[in-house]
Amino acid sequence: MKTNRIYLSVTLALLCFVSQNGLAAEKQKHDYDRWEKSISQFEKQDQKQGIKKNGVLFAGSSSVRLWDLDKYFPELKAINRGFGGSEIVDSTHFADRIILKHEPKLIFLYAGDNDLSRKKSPEEVASDFQKFVATVHKTLPQTKIVFIAVKPSLKRWNLAETIKKANQLIADQCANNCLLEYADVWKPMLGADGKPRPELFKSDGLHLNHAGYLVWGKAVQPFLDQK
Template sequence: MKTLMGKRVLFLALLTALALNTTVFAAEKSKHNFARWENSISQFEKQDQQQGVQAGGILFVGSSSIRMWDLKKYYPDLPVINRGFGGSEIVDSTHFAERLILKHKPKVIFLYAGDNDIARGRTAKEVANDFKQFVSVVHKALPETRIVFISVKPSLSRWKLADTMKKANKLIKEQCAQHDYLAFADVWDPMLGKDGKPRPELFKADGLHMQHEGYLIWKKAIAPYLPQN
């Protein structure tokens, strides 16, 4: 009888813990201000209406490092689509995936995010889980679309967060290695100098956003994952 009672108490405790975790997750999501991006997303939708939507392109999504990348200049002969919105996190690209990504039915998606996420307090594990959720949402609709995660970059202004960023990169790289339609493009190591720190010449005055030289490194890093036809 005592054993049965003990099992029932343990079961109730597990249910309570599960309910608390679910509540915390829902609360965290509700606190995230997705509405701040509504204007940016609406502008992208207007572009789609004006220019039309064609399947099979190469879509770049993520934060300001994507938004500020002049993709048409770097890839004049490829069907590139820029859907970067500055300041965004992985969860933002996931939340707006249907409006931002899925309707384009891209052959390849390049995602850069995680940088702002960590700067705002997310842990490496949380960033990796956010990426997993992004993949789940995209692959549910587009199971054969390749998703390439551009590693969180080192920067002068956020160098104090380097350890967390490296851990996040490691966890996401491990995820990518387990899936045929995922890939990891490393920009971390090539952006470091001989002293093991970010190369100053790659950055604008703010120490965060990149100059042309930085984007040349990115271009080389993602080259193996661009469609050949």
């Protein structure tokens, strides 16, 4: 009987170990293939338009993809490498194909929004940003990177405290590195009631409208003036 109890205990422990490691492995699994169409389109654009070196590049998720850079920064001729639904790790993974070959002197990154909505912790998001920076600076050691703060939105306001923590962790990284900057869009997107300003969003409560992009343009302009 005692032997059976020991066997059962060992079996349960092993099952628990396997289960925990299985969950960890599942969490680490990330589908990069889903972006292949978007990345291939960027590569076709590069082949058609040529590589634009020493310029300004915007990378990240749909808030970048939907940003009409030619409209809001007509003299900048910036490169837009945003692809909707992406996380920080996606921009890092595809950096050699969509970012590094352009050798930008200034990169604006907006990502982290989707990451947090998919249950990544603020610490994980901050770590992913650190890896993005390391990837860029390994090839382009003098390129300045500006992280655009994860925005407050109507749709994801339930994540407000998590977003603020992630923003603070990344802001701290930027404060300790002369090649990193932090563009705060959190504060100017809040109203007097401390909540997201509805007039800055499209009907989905997540993506920006014209008024929202005007706020973002004002937030990033000081870094463009320094370039």
